[in-house]
Amino acid sequence: MILQVKDLITRFYSVDGVVYALNGVNFALNAGETLAVVGESGSGKSVTMMSLLGLIPQPPGKIEGGQAFLFENDKPQDLLKLSERQVRRVRGGQIGFIFQDPISSLNPTMTIGKQIAESMIEHLSLSQSDARKRTVDLLKEVGIADADRRFDSYPHEFSGGMRQRVMIAIAVACQPRIVIADEPTTALDVTVQAQIIELIQRLQKQLGIAVIWITHDLAVVASMADRVLVMYGGTVVEDALVEDLFDNPQHPYTIGLLKAIPGATGLGEERLESIEGSPPDLLRELTSCPFAPRCQFVFDQCWAKLPPLISVTKHHRAACFYDVENEIPRKEVEHG
Ligand SMILES: Nc1ncnc2c1ncn2[C@@H]1O[C@H](COP(=O)(O)OP(=O)(O)O)[C@@H](O)[C@H]1O
Ligand code: SF4
Ligand SMILES: [Mg+2]
Incomplete structure (x- = not known):
């Protein structure tokens, strides 16, 4: 295990009131694996990652609880307790990141090459000339033709795809x-x-990196992830190996998600089914299962408290009080 996130709670104190964005997020990441994170818009995927990277704007945001251990030689350091300087060393050093929109992540006034070289000078203490050489190699590696000349280009001279290649570099x-x-x-x-x-997958294998991949696209998940987290209402509602998630989903929300893609359940389901009802109101604190208002299996216990992640098998957990398969309440054995 290289990363372990426990009970992460992040809120935003907005003009409309408190946004309960993360309500106890739990997951771990193993060395070298690809962990996909799925869930509808607003479920807390980005806020989770930004909390780990020290990128939550505070205020209005505030990380109010939890731990995020990054393990190095089995010695854990809690990312949430680092100073601004320390977190900057982790970000871009031990943890790289690629966002949806490369334009806002790149500096428009600095050449592409300089932006890459600079992080190597900062994090790896390389000399100017070594950093330039490695940058050119890296630009070639991510598929940028004529890398030597392109070193001196500015972000606006690149297409969206090329800029994303630069972000990957x-x-x-x-x-x-x-x-x-x-x-x-x-x-x-x-x-x-x-x-x-393809590029990210190749680099991941080559360099032995663990990747956390947030996506809307379940086809991408099926083709590249080892394990999947399903998020809902600022919580992780299911954590499973990719084949278990598709073959044997345990949380009613996941079951609904999979029914929404044709053929995914293997039940000959060709109809596009979307889940009825609306996502949870994050302006209220969660005191019951966030999926309860939309769930066909809801019963008393679901309204009484937030379900914890309950083990189904060794590598499969679901935050649901009901065992849909056997049509009985689930025995609540929590695993950290
Ligand atoms: N700066 C902010 N101020 C107020 N609310 C925010 C802010 N950033 C994110 N949120 C809220 O946090 C919740 C989770 O958002 P996010 O993690 O971006 O969802 P997603 O799963 O789509 O990535 C949403 O309700 C969003 O509106
Ligand atoms: S805990 Fe209850 S309401 Fe929530 S998903 Fe499970 S059965 Fe449905
Ligand atoms: Mg997002």
């Missing part, structure tokens, strides 16, 4: 152990999307 430049990719291909057209996915 920055993310892996300092040999991180983890790369967090937050919907990295959403803004790109389908062909470029496929190329970017």
